[in-house]
Amino acid sequence: MGKTKTLPARPQPLAAGQTWRVGDLNLQISTVGPMLVSYKLGKLDAVRLRSTVSGKSTIEKYLKKNKAVLVAG
Numbered sequence: 001m002g003k004t005k006t007l008p009a010r011p012q013p014l015a016a017g018q019t020w021r022v023g024d025l026n027l028q029i030s031t032v033g034p035m036l037v038s039y040k041l042g043k044l045d046a047v048r049l050r051s052t053v054s055g056k057s058t059i060e061k062y063l064k065k066n067k068a069v070l071v072a073g
Contacts, residue, residue: 012070014056020068027068032056 012018014037020027022041030038030051037059040049062068 014059017072018070019072020063021071022063022066022068026071027059027063 014029014032016029016031018029020029024044025041026044028040028049030040032038035056036053037056038051038053039059040051042049
């Protein structure tokens with residue numbers, strides 16, 4: 001009998017309005033396009049955050065590497 005493989009859990013797809021907790025920082029996703037993501041990254045109690053645009057794959061790698069947790073979205 002063959003062994004059944006367990007597939008690794010698929011990461012949550014990026015969507016507008018999500019908030020990810022990365023250590024002591026929050027990453028808020030503003031908009032998601034076919035290749036780019038607009039997001040804000042800052043401390044938990046920050047008043048103003050600057051918007052940044054980066055590639056989808058870059059953000060996904062960053063979230064996976066830093067073991068981010070989806071807070072809202």
